[in-house]
Amino acid sequence: MSVPGRHVVLGVSGGIACYKSCTLARRLTEAGATVDVVLTAAAAEFVRPVTFEALTGRPVLTSLWDRGRALAHIDLAKHPDLVILAPATASVLARAAMGMADDLLTTLLLARADRPVLAAPAMNDAMYANPATTANIATLTTRGWHFVGPEIGALAEGPSERPGRMSEPEAIFAAAERLLGHSNSSKWSGKRVVVTAGPTREHLDPVRVITNPSSGRMGYALAEAARARGADVVLVSGPTELAPPAGLPTTHVETTEDMQRALQTLVPNADALIMSAAPADYRPKSREGKKRPRSAGPLTVELEATPDILGSLQRRKGMVVVGFALETGNGLANARAKLQNKALDYVILNDASEPGAGFEVTTNRVTILGRNGTQVDLPLLPKRDVAERILDVVEEAL
Ligand code: CTP
Numbered sequence: 490m491s492v493p494g495r496h497v498v499l500g501v502s503g504g505i506a507c508y509k510s511c512t513l514a515r516r517l518t519e520a521g522a523t524v525d526v527v528l529t530a531a532a533a534e535f536v537r538p539v540t541f542e543a544l545t546g547r548p549v550l551t552s553l554w555d556r557g558r559a560l561a562h563i564d565l566a567k568h569p570d571l572v573i574l575a576p577a578t579a580s581v582l583a584r585a586a587m588g589m590a591d592d593l594l595t596t597l598l599l600a601r602a603d604r605p606v607l608a609a610p611a612m613n614d615a616m617y618a619n620p621a622t623t624a625n626i627a628t629l630t631t632r633g634w635h636f637v638g639p640e641i642g643a644l645a646e647g648p649s650e651r652p653g654r655m656s657e658p659e660a661i662f663a664a665a666e667r668l669l670g671h672s673n674s675s676k677w678s679g680k681r682v683v684v685t686a687g688p689t690r691e692h693l694d695p696v697r698v699i700t701n702p703s704s705g706r707m708g709y710a711l712a713e714a715a716r717a718r719g720a721d722v723v724l725v726s727g728p729t730e731l732a733p734p735a736g737l738p739t740t741h742v743e744t745t746e747d748m749q750r751a752l753q754t755l756v757p758n759a760d761a762l763i764m765s766a767a768p769a770d771y772r773p774k775s776r777e778g779k780k781r782p783r784s785a786g787p788l789t790v791e792l793e794a795t796p797d798i799l800g801s802l803q804r805r806k807g808m809v810v811v812g813f814a815l816e817t818g819n820g821l822a823n824a825r826a827k828l829q830n831k832a833l834d835y836v837i838l839n840d841a842s843e844p845g846a847g848f849e850v851t852t853n854r855v856t857i858l859g860r861n862g863t864q865v866d867l868p869l870l871p872k873r874d875v876a877e878r879i880l881d882v883v884e885e886a887l
Contacts, residue, residue, distance in 0.1 A: 506576040508536065511536060513575055533551045551593065552593055572598065579610075609633070609655050609661045638655055679720075680721065682721065684712040685752070688729075695819050730844060752802055760809065765858045774792065799832075814838045828860060834859065835859050837856075
């Protein structure tokens with residue numbers, strides 16, 4: 490068990506989801522953790538500190554100036570094993586990303602930046618979709634923060650088809666348990682996992698390329714989630730706009746053949762290969778050495794197929810191989826065929842024609858098909874949550 494005896498700081502910021510944080514505080518305490526709750530002033534408007542004091546059996550702090558002992562309390566929380574922010578509002582994420590220390594909670598986050606942080610965002614769906622929030626989450630992810638949720642569902646304003654709702658306390662607890670359990674008990678501990686992500690690019694000439702709109706988000710989320718579980722992860726990424734996850738070894742490649750070469754070196758030592766990249770399937774038969782001027786008139790390009798990476802790799806005995814199938818119709822049949830033809834343990838099917846799924850979006854809806862005939866249909870979820878659910882399934886095969 491990863492939770493008993495561990496010290497957790499539960500930072501609660503002001504959103505209606507605060508009521509769920511009470512259940513989380515109780516769950517962590519019952520599991521044997523020492524839980525110090527820090528409330529922002531707004532959170533204390535939603536739930537009185539005394540509620541958390543009763544649930545955790547420990548004093549709760551709400552301000553830097555609380556009864557003159559808040560600074561001492563930060564000291565007490567010097568080495569928490571984990572800081573959980575639930576709910577993490579748009580405001581607290583923005584202030585943390587900026588490195589502000591304008592209340593007790595953000596002061597603690599700034600002062601204890603070496604401690605792992607698990608944030609459960611909760612906000613109105615428009616605030617979550619705002620590029621400022623996206624950028625703040627990206628910044629904090631780069632600094633090593635872990636995120637759980639948000640989910641799609643009812644918000645204070647009514648039902649929503651877009652993410653914003655805080656994950657349920659049990660899901661946050663499970664994510665915390667995983668982070669705290671990194672140690673030797675994790676099935677992923679010490680496992681060498683290679684994850685591919687993003688598109689590849691094939692040049693027609695020095696300035697023109699054939700590529701696809703893959704953002705790389707699904708692969709990056711998988712790499713980070715596998716690392717959070719204790720795996721030794723290497724990410725092989727095609728060109729994307731994403732910042733490489735801090736501290737995670739990343740090999741950058743451009744063409745499908747480059748990706749194949751990188752994997753030929755890495756895969757012989759791997760315990761698992763998660764092939765979520767969307768390598769270009771075609772490349773020009775020949776590449777022009779100079780930019781062809783448009784004034785030269787119409788252009789006909791002959792394309793040839795790129796190498797089938799999965800089909801060409803020497804696999805280590807017992808290695809778990811996960812492939813992706815991005816389809817635009819007849820998905821289940823095509824994915825089942827890929828499972829067979831590419832000798833995969835799992836294939837993750839997503840339908841690019843479905844809203845909210847596939848390329849360029851932060852959410853995905855996938856079906857996981859297993860070699861032994863299993864089928865798991867997941868709802869529309871943020872890509873990080875999809876990654877966790879995929880790893881839950883893959884874990885059984887490790
Ligand atoms: N893949 C690969 N090498 C390629 C293209 C794709 O290894 N040159 C991998 C992808 O990373 C994915 C899986 O194969 O995990 C399926 O990719 P997909 O493009 O759906 O399948 P293809 O093999 O290209 O088949 P088709 O285009 O006929 O659907």
